[in-house]
Amino acid sequence: MALWAKAQQLPPDSVHLQHIRDIYGEHFPIEVRHYLAQFIEEKFWSEVIPLQDTPAYEQYVSSLVNQFIQEIENKAEGSTEASEYFLIKLKLAEAAKMFRQRYSANPMQLFNFIRQCLAAEMKFLQAAGADFMGMAPALAMSNSASEVLHKLDDLRRRTQATSEDTRKLEQEQEAFALQYHECTKVNAHLQQLKNQGGPAAVQDQQTLQYINRKEMLEQELNRRVAGLMELRLKITEKLRQTYQVLTQLQSQIIDEELIRWKRDQQLSGNGVPFTSNLDQIQDWCESLAEIIWHNRQQIKEVERLKQKLALDPPGVVDVLPTILTEITQLLSSLVTSTFIIEKQPPQVMKTNTRFLATVRLLVGGKLNVHMSPPQVKVTIISESQANLLLKNDKLLKGGDSSGEILNNTGTMEYQQTTRQLSVSFRNMQLKKIKRAEKKGTESVMDEKFSLFFQSQFSVGGGELMFQVWTLSLPVVVIVHGNQEPHAWATVTWDNAFSEPGRCPFQVPEKVPWPKMKETLSLKFKWATGRGLTDDNLRFLAEKAFRGNYNETTNNLLSWAQFCKEPLSERNFTFWEWFFAIMKLTREHLRGPWVDGAIMGFVKKKQAEEMLSTCPAGTFLLRFSDSELGGITIAWITDTQEVFSLQPFTAKDFSVRSLADRIADLSHLVTLYPDTAKELFFQKYYTPYQDQQQPINGYVRPVLVTQVLGLGGNYNTPHHNVFMSPDATRDTPSVASSYAGSVATTATGVGGAPMGHMDYLDGLDETSYVGIDLNEFMGGYNR
Structure with a gap:
């Protein structure tokens, strides 16, 4: 009860306490929050929950919500002698009944709402200066969810009130019709008396009675007419106000919450963490559609x-038709805006490769669209076609596409348990692509396309017909794997720096470095498991700006600097270099990188200066400047010289891992600055028995890394934790700072040490600089 206890400590007149009270209403009585405070905070806040989007998570939520409702019922059935508690018990019982009726089929909605309420409480208590040291981590949610729910409750009350007024109007009109009919009958009797003969006294008496009756009825009719006119004006005004509130709330949900969801979805393509609240947004949209x-x-x-009863005086304008048109347009806007792509197609799309995408209509269940399931068609369109589409807001014709997609039609299906109307395209394949003419330095990897999803359906028994469509995030189409790096450059730039409401698919030509470095770090973390440090990012800034980077100035990185212009004295661009390192790290170096064993982004000269003051055998790992997707080992020798191995690439690591190569080299003792290498790398060593496992009856040879002249550690299963370099060995005499490394084939049986090949002993080690060692050893291994 830590959170609720803090709330109760606020002064009664505190505005923050009032805000907390406002969180709760008919949808979630504050009495439930009070009497089940401990259960709510322990189960819905502090307890560790399973990962989302898993069966365990859904089962957990369903069980917890059922347990929560049961707790309310138990509380309501509890015995007490306090008479004032009787009303509380009734309130709790009503709440339990309401929760069962409303959320039994969708427990996730109640689960999310309770967590949002707790987050809102936390927000207001923090604003009030409450101390939360030692409490559970705050839920990273805004108060917008609670605000939306309150507005929806307000709209439901307004709609209910208008419905009651409409029924009253119908009853009043029926009563007026009866009295009007009675008045007509009295007039008919009067007319009949005038036409009949008879004693004058009797006729005058009857006539007077009917005249009095007529006057009374006419007075009553006039009163009813005034009442009807007033009631009609009242209903019209209520409907107009409801429309205004609906417009504001729909704008908040569609133009803010849903647009934010779409933006977060796009940023997730660059590695930004994405916690989808689409189910919650669907709940809001469904409630909006219903209202x-x-x-x-x-x-x-x-x-x-x-x-049925024309009472309006001449010249009075009836505003109801205008309100009807406006509210129909509001519904149309809601339906078309909630036709969204839940799972985006791949943004780098290779021809003749299978891909998938999922489209969802958030209000399909409430409007019973699934009663006649609509079909969805997918086409691929160019940037210029997307511009025309947005300007004209019309569906494309059959031939208006930029390619051919197989399996591009599907029927939306309704899932009763999740209340989702969606269609998943699981076997789409792009067979052909039509490209625009290129200008200047443009390449096919700069060209952006988009998948165009379109459908049509009716609601209200055919009363309204909707044509809906949506565009995917920009995609770049490639035909070969070597086009992938540049394609990802285009996609990364677009995801990170596109502005809301842009013309497809415009992006800035230059961006501030702070935004770029954030993008690079998030992208690297998403791919490898760990982001980039400030030192890493300064190194990247120096590289991207070709040495012209100044932290004190507003540095703008251009698209050309990013991925068009080669780096100084290199034949590749900044992005190609960065992308190759990211790929190498993801596929072969993830563990050591996450552990912090790889320094990575450091200049060669700086690495030499760092190692120059270290004991012999100290080494560090840095990414190569000269080779794409390469990592080198720099180490200091007994003579205080610093050498670097020829960079290893993915091809090398597919033969033998980085950890095993470091284990092979006994002169590598301490990882900079002062950690024994086994503490970082031993857990990644390939077990000796795995290396010696026979294949088809043959003993498998093992490739062992060796730097000639420095010896090697070939007793793979017994790596010494602290192994000093041999002081008597010869230091390699190399012409450059790169010492050649060779992969030596060795075998061992029964744990016997494996020796290197004798015929290599007499060779000059400097002759191996730059040689592809796997290719060099290929003939021997065969």
């Missing part, structure tokens, strides 16, 4: 009643 539909029906009903 809009009810108000639309009410407007039509009031119009029907008005036509």
